[in-house]
Amino acid sequence: MSGEGLPVLGRLRRAFTLGLLVPAADALVLALLWFVGSLFFGFLLHGREVYFAGPWWLPLLVIVEGALLWAAWGRSPGMVLAGVVLRGSARGRFLYWALSHLGPVGAGLALLDREGRLPGERVGGVEFVEGRPTHRPWYRTSVGWAAALGMALALGAAVGTLQIDLQALLTKAPATVKYWQQVLRPNTSLLTLGIQLLIETFFMALMATLFAAPVAAALSFLAARNLTRGWIGRPVYLLVRLAGSITRSVDAVLWAIIFGVWVGMGSFAGSLALWVHSIVDLLKLYADQLESIDPGPVEAVTATGASRLEVIRYAVIPQIVNPYLSFTLYRWDINVRMATVVGLVGGGGIGFRLGGALTDFNFSNASMYMILVIVLVWAIDYLSARLRAKLA
């Protein structure tokens, strides 16, 4: 189809990916490398945090030039992610590199080209083509080297930043003996109170899961790509997915802090936090499941003249009921674990008391609570796994 040129959408996509995304990704990778490198050498040489070493122009030059050179002469991370390789002569690559300094302007010019070629590609006679070079082990690719270097620098920087002090682990061990003794002698007088708190924690998880599942199930139909088509469906799909992923990145603990201020600390705040987090987490699991249903029955039921709702009722829902239940049980299992953690920051239940005992260094109380939590977590883990096995 090369004679007809690319349609506008294809041109836009090509110009955007190769002209903007790939250089941006490369620059980001190099910036990260520079950052961890600065931290690493900062600790090595000065013993303190140095975020960006050198005069301001030096990192800028290295990042920008490095990104352009990398794309022209090697296979840069951006190219790996875009799944392209650059084909062409050495002279062409040089011209491409020179013209790639146009940056976003070059991407704009690519829109004017019939094939969506960047100016550097056109002048240099080189071309980004889809595909990957013959397989090489990671240590023979530039991306592999960069990743290894980055990982090494990052680990070094981490050791510095976190003030890792292995000596303390040995020298200060005797001081902790009395706490270990407390851990080994759990305060059994807390048993009845602990069990009551445990029941409260259990119900926090249960209520959150129970009320999150229907909400998530209803929303999931709006968040499945294969069920949302057309001018209304697609924006709704994008909106629900985006809102879901943003909400999901606020952790349940953060929600617990918010709700703790809102409705007051206690198990209600904890349940609400778990509820919100369960909704968005289940929403993603559910919607992904919906997207992977077998399209055959949908086609068959549509062919009988059924309406959209009937297709969903007879071809979609029977396929998803069991996976949905299974995900819900799984989420219940997680919520029981999370309920303890959420309780710690004011969500009530046993987590609140456990957190209090830990901050008071009352380890015999803490160990009693911990044992109870472990028993509950194991029991629910076992139960949920058994039930899920039955559903499969």
Place this chain on the structure above:
Amino acid sequence: MAHLVIESLTKIYERGKVRALTDVSFEVERGEFLVLIGLSGSGKSTLLRCVNRLVEPTTGRVVLDGVDVTRLSPRALRRTRRKIGMVFQQFNLVKRSSVLANVLTGRLGYVPTWRALLGRFPKEDLERARRALSRVGLLEKMYARADELSGGQQQRVGIARALMQEPELLLADEPVSALDPATSHSIMQYLEQMNREDGVTVLASLHFLSLARRYGTRIIALKDGRIVFDGPPGAIDNAKFKEIYGEDAEEVEVR
């Protein structure tokens, strides 16, 4: 008047990248058993799916009983679809549902939506489902889950589902490709029975020429989305065969 008229049908997929059908035209008389043959990717499935608009044709017309299917509103399309039964290569049953539930979906075009959503089908539909299942010999499997059945049995459930629609036209998309030869014949015989006894026009795509010769009253061969042959089964000679399937092909018998 012909039962089904296809007029210069063209289908282009994916922003102009793949041409599945190019200017396909033919007419089907009522009561014909028309077989489509051709290699994989020659456009048979697309052609069948254009008839009930599971796939939207790019240009061209599909006229059923004098009605242009390509111009119908969504509502009218559903009313037309219920007269067109369809049988699929992978059976397309809801595997977790019972056989009965699968068969009853064939009535969805007829029952009111609220009834369908509550799952309360009329008594006569349940009776009809019994009749359809006993016709394909699966009455005792009525409450079994669809995935407990063998491939041939699943396809028979698919046929029962199509029977529930009381169709005038049956589209069969490679109904026997996933089955072994002996089962293939039994399935084809059910289709033949529908064609002969109920007067249903059948449009079936088949992989094997021998099956097409045995059951078809007329054969249309597609190659790269164009019709390369249209005529009675007997008219396909060796030269024609090579043209349809390529130089290296050998004819295989399915007994």
Place this chain on the structure above:
Amino acid sequence: MKEWLFLVRRRFRSWATSLLTWLHGAYVAFSQWVRLVRPRLISFLFDWIAWVYLLYAGFSVHHIRTSPTLIWRPEEKFVLPELSPTGWIVVLLVTIELALFVRSFGVSLGQRAFGVSLAPAGGSGTRVAFPRRVLHFLASHLALASLGLPVLVNPERPWHERVAGVVLVPRARGASRYRPWWTSAYALTAAVLIGVTVALGWAVTDIQLGALVRDVGKPARLWRGLSRPDLSYFFTPHPMETDSIFGALVKSLFMALLATVLGAAIAFPLSFLGARNITATGPVGRLVYALTRGFFNVFRSIESIFWASIFAIWVGFGAFAGTIALFLHTIAALGKLYSEQVEHIDPGPVEAATAAGGNRLQVIKQAVIPQVLPPFLAFTLYRWDINLRMATVVGFVGGGGIGLLLKNFKDGGEWTQVGAVIVTFAVTVWLLDFVSGWVRERIV
């Protein structure tokens, strides 16, 4: 000289063998008996407990609702009702009667759970006539009054069933497919149980929807902080803190990174010891397998906050303690995921490599590792995600990083700063989630 030793050994062996045979026989007989007794006695207990739970849950809901200050005294949420001895007896009788009634006149929850239902003796039809049900109901009272003696003596055909002319049969599949759920006793009971449980949960967790709506303005300063985060301390530390928000974030990221990388490095070799198909051959292997799995299970269920607190007093408050806490939890969590993955590999290549004469290490290297590497990598990335989230939590009990900052701001009531931290952290998690999801998609 060795003859006597041989004799003793043989003697001992025959003893041991006969003992084992006897034990096995007893075990088989016992399990047979249990299998017969289960659908009657244990399922009755199940039904009775369900009714007791129903009553107690109802009582607790009432108790919690009528005692408004229980939120500060959780130990008084569940109390025993104050009843006279007669009252207790009435409760006991009522629950027993209810359980017996449902078991005779319908399929009870317990019967359904064990997959049995009543049928007329003699094998004709499935409908049990009403008089037979009445008889069964009455006779069951006697059976229960004698502490289940008829069942214990003759579990196959107990007396009270023979009298009523009924028999307990395995529930026929597909017989009652299209019955609406509200017409069967077990479904109704289950629905009521679920309803009561929800009501109880509602009361226990102090759900007040009114407060949720009424107090929406309470965290006004937090809302302001969230909508317009105050980033003035993003790079320069707050006067009361040592770390800026950015610095604390970097610390948390490094905590998660170090804990994940080191944890994965330790979990990787351990996971092969914890995989049944690799290790569990022979008694030593089985012991190693059990020990490894046991270690994973125990350490996985101990929250990292517990470790963080211990290590905070061991090596001092700060990011190091948090890192160790995350690291210990990561070993166990990743170890379990890894070894399950190893257990689910395709045995084909392993067979091929073994057939080609490889020893166990060679087989692992050639046939197992190539299969498990991509999923391992995906799990590790996923774990990094979790560790980053956990790093905040760990910070709360002395683990350092952004969690510590958050706790200090929160305790100090600096809500605009809390908002800034939450927004910063959420954006970071979102970005990393996006990137790691993308990378995961490309390597698996």
